[in-house]
Amino acid sequence: MAFLRVCSLSDLAEDTPKRVELDGVPVSVVRTEGEVFAINDICSHANVSLSEGEVEDCMIECWLHGSSFDLRTGKPSGLPATRPVPVYPVKIEGDDVLVSVTQES
Ligand code: FES
Numbered sequence: 267m268a269f270l271r272v273c274s275l276s277d278l279a280e281d282t283p284k285r286v287e288l289d290g291v292p293v294s295v296v297r298t299e300g301e302v303f304a305i306n307d308i309c310s311h312a313n314v315s316l317s318e319g320e321v322e323d324c325m326i327e328c329w330l331h332g333s334s335f336d337l338r339t340g341k342p343s344g345l346p347a348t349r350p351v352p353v354y355p356v357k358i359e360g361d362d363v364l365v366s367v368t369q370e371s
Contacts, residue, residue, distance in 0.1 A: 269357050269364035276361055278302065283317035283326060291367040293354060296321055296337055303337035304354040304365040310335075311347040 270288050278284055278297035285307050286293050292307035294317035307317050309328045316335065319327040325334040325343060333347035340350040357364040 267355070267366045268368050269355075269366045272304075272363045272365050274361045275302070275358060275363055278363065281321040283319070283321060285315060285317040286365075288365060288367045293365060293367065294326065295356075295363065295365065296326060298337065299324055302356050302358060302363055304356050304367075305335060305337055305340055306352040306354075308351070309333070309347060310342065310349040310351050316351070 272286050272295055273284060281298050283294045283296045286295060293304050294307040296303045298321050307315050309316055311331060311333055314330045316326050316328055319329045324337050326337055327334045331346050334343045335351050340353040355366050
């Protein structure tokens with residue numbers, strides 16, 4: 267599993283998603299509740315960016331229709347989204363935030 271550097275930990279403001287692209291995959295990186303999470307940046311309901319939504323209680327809310335996704339599992343908490351969004355493993359090394367968007371083969 268290849269981890270790629272995303273940014274410095276100090277670049278991530280609490281509860282403010284940061285959109286990055288890793289190997290062509292759009293990812294929203296979120297620092298909240300003392301942890302850093304990485305979730306695919308595209309809502310599973312329609313093609314909009316989750317990083318433009320609000321973060322609260324380890325959930326990110328889609329700004330368009332209001333479904334919230336659990337940053338730990340990617341599961342939606344309610345309609346209209348019914349499908350989960352992929353989440354990715356995160357590693358912190360010193361001040362570096364690393365994310366892997368590749369599956370183990
Ligand atoms: S586009 Fe995200 S909930 Fe509809």
